[in-house]
Amino acid sequence: MQRNKRVRPIVGAVLSGGLSTRMGMPKDRIVMGDGRLMIQHVIDTLLLVCNEVLVAGPKVPLSLEENERVSFVKDSNPGQGPLAGIEAVLSTGIAKGYLIAACDQPLLKEDLLRKLIPEDMDMPCFFDANSEGFIQPFPGYYPVKWLPDVRDSLRNNRRAIKALIAESDVILRPLSKEIEACLQSLNTKAELEALSGPKAYEP
Numbered sequence: 001m002q003r004n005k006r007v008r009p010i011v012g013a014v015l016s017g018g019l020s021t022r023m024g025m026p027k028d029r030i031v032m033g034d035g036r037l038m039i040q041h042v043i044d045t046l047l048l049v050c051n052e053v054l055v056a057g058p059k060v061p062l063s064l065e066e067n068e069r070v071s072f073v074k075d076s077n078p079g080q081g082p083l084a085g086i087e088a089v090l091s092t093g094i095a096k097g098y099l100i101a102a103c104d105q106p107l108l109k110e111d112l113l114r115k116l117i118p119e120d121m122d123m124p125c126f127f128d129a130n131s132e133g134f135i136q137p138f139p140g141y142y143p144v145k146w147l148p149d150v151r152d153s154l155r156n157n158r159r160a161i162k163a164l165i166a167e168s169d170v171i172l173r174p175l176s177k178e179i180e181a182c183l184q185s186l187n188t189k190a191e192l193e194a195l196s197g198p199k200a201y202e203p
Contacts, residue, residue: 010117011095012046014039015085015138016103017057017075027104027186028061037063038186041106043070048110049117050099054092056085081159082137083150090147096121101139104185108139112182116141118171126165128172129180135172136183137161 016028016039030038039061046053053070055061058078066072073092077084082102089098099113118125118141125141128134146168153164175183 007093008052008095009121010050010097010099010141011092012043012050012053013073013089013098013100014042014046014053014055014103015057015082015089015100016055016061017078017082017085028057028063032106038106039063039103042101042103042108045108045110045113046099046101049113052094054089054098055103056088077154080154081161083154083159083161083164086142086161087147087150087154090142090144090150093144095144097141097143099139100142102185105138105183106186107182107184109179109182112179113139115173120171123171124165124168125171125173127175127183129175129183135162135165135170136175137165138185139183 028037028039032038032041036044039055040063043053043055047069051069054073055064055070056073056075058075060072064070064072073088075085075088077087086100089100099116101108101113112127116125116127116139122143122145123141124143124146127136127140129136149164149168153159158164
């Protein structure tokens, strides 16, 4: 997809490169009870905040329909975990920062995503989910200025995102227990079936 050279203030992104071993099926093919794909739930919520969303992974999800607002970015380091997907997103250089979520977070809300947009757009921003300092890396705000640190971690085989966050200067937003469930990643069929209403299946 041809892009203009104007740098956007912020772009959304979804990581879809996981192996889905615990789920037993590709997560990008899971359909929720309302008929939308699980990944589409994430994309649609990001589009409420950002004008454009990138989907990053080792290959284009079969379910992805690209258009002027949604496009695919290839992860050039498959098998290196989410940090490689983040590197692929930041490397596009089309924005100063990116709101990045995982493809298995269909319960995300617009107001939660907006809380992650920092006053200083060069600062990473994440949710601090409890008083013990548990930091939730997704969704998170990742500035393009963080790209050298991400690449350095990959070169040194330090792929843990939480470790990178812990050793960096970041902004942490408090998150109440009442809305913490909105950040839930659905990793198993049991977790999908536990949702009230929606039932997931693979077409």
